[in-house]
Amino acid sequence: MIPFNKPFLIGSEIKYIEDAVRSGKISGNGKYTKMCQQFFEHEYGFKKALLTSSCTDALEMAAILADIKEGDEVIIPSYTFVSTALAFVRQGAKIVFADSYSDNPNMDATKIEALITPKTKAIVPVHYAGIACDMDLIMDLANKYNLLVIEDAAQAIDSFYTGKEGVKKALGSIGHLAAFSFHETKNIISGEGGMLTINDDRFVERAEIIWEKGTNRSQFFRGEVDKYGWVDTGSSFLPSEVTAAFLWAQVENIQTIQTKRKQLWEYYYEKMSAVASEVAIYLPQIPEYATNNGHMFFINFESLEQRTKVIQKLKEKDILAVFHYISLHSSPYYQDKHDGRVLENSDKFTDTLLRLPLFYELNEKEIDRIIECFK
Known part of the structure; x- marks a missing residue:
């Protein structure tokens, strides 16, 4: 796993x-x-x-x-x-x-x-x-x-x-x-x-x-x-x-940790780019004014159904990928307090964003295995 x-x-x-x-x-x-x-x-x-x-x-x-x-x-x-x-x-x-x-x-x-x-x-x-x-x-x-x-x-x-x-x-x-x-x-x-x-x-x-x-x-x-x-x-x-x-x-070892995480992120991006160009997968966009600290590698799909199928297929291959937040404006606690505006992009990320494994001890061979599943 x-x-x-x-x-x-x-x-x-x-x-x-x-x-x-x-x-x-x-x-x-x-x-x-x-x-x-x-x-x-x-x-x-x-x-x-x-x-x-x-x-x-x-x-x-x-x-x-x-x-x-x-x-x-x-x-x-x-x-x-x-x-x-x-x-x-x-x-x-x-x-x-x-x-x-x-x-x-x-x-x-x-x-x-x-x-x-x-x-x-x-x-x-x-x-x-x-x-x-x-x-x-x-x-x-x-x-x-x-x-x-x-x-x-x-x-x-x-x-x-x-x-x-x-x-x-x-x-x-x-x-x-x-x-x-x-x-x-x-x-x-x-x-x-x-x-x-x-x-x-x-x-x-x-x-x-x-x-x-x-x-x-x-x-x-x-x-x-x-x-x-x-x-x-x-x-x-x-x-x-x-x-x-x-x-x-x-x-006291923050730069050692950060260097490794950013290297893994860059490796992901390079390998996933080849896959994303062939299918409907969207990679993270980093504005010119921002840097990347290697915290998370996420991708986006066209639909909730596509993401759900991919999560299941990865799980069958012993790879745990997870979605993230559910829009707070639609949460059971706050939906009746929200002003009713449609927040289209927030809802889109709720349905389509997927986080892939990323941690210090992950290695390039394991990333290759993840990418192969997408291929």
Whole structure:
């Protein structure tokens, strides 16, 4: 069986976990948490990075920081994971769904302005498969209408955007806030895990308080206040040092991991191109302003029926390929709250997008075997 995903251990995870346990500090915000956060800040230019127990936690922190309240509107793509919406729904927001591009699952930035109303509070672009949204256009709209931008960068670690000024910026460093995932299906992993990045000075101090259960505990340990207490809302968002120690083993080898994943992605693309030219298969389209971080290799079909048959045939050959999101606007929980607009492209990707196996230990021989099944 070629699985869809296989979590990869670089080799030093157990050593660092043992070191964390023996240090006597495993409850969180210790040595490994700080090492990971400092790495991300220095490597990718995030103003502040805070590890969280999941990307969902990071999004929930972002929703609190954005001061989302009952009746506020938040614009997100319909083609995304439920956490993107749920973090804001829990604060009482109305979700306004944006459609995807016709050739790209990302939200169509040219359609966002028509969705903005006086109640709009934030735009949440999702960088699907680590491929950047049109951040210049999105940030211009945010500035024009005084909105916050919260990047859902769950799949976008070590991926970049080149803006109209020719400057390349890491995804997660452009919006006011951003959320990342280190779930076992992502490029670098800690089992469960995530990170909130803060790029606006207005939110740095409060983010740390919300992260620490609504207390100014971090300020106390830095000697900035003489005692700490409950000063704001919050929750227990930070992960344990065991999780952070596992993550550090991956973080310090991120370029090794990334080089391999991108090589596999390029090999897929080269081999699948020959097949796609003969049958109705459509390959990923990466805009000029975006980079590819090797997170996912997906293809699209003409129809749901075609995709269903291919999934079954691959399974018969012991290859596990999977579809992805079901449009949130048509979900049982939210369909009666949606405004009724037809989101044609989001629904198309729901029916036709297929993700192929891609993980660090996959090899070219196995990709050849997958391609042969398509032939």
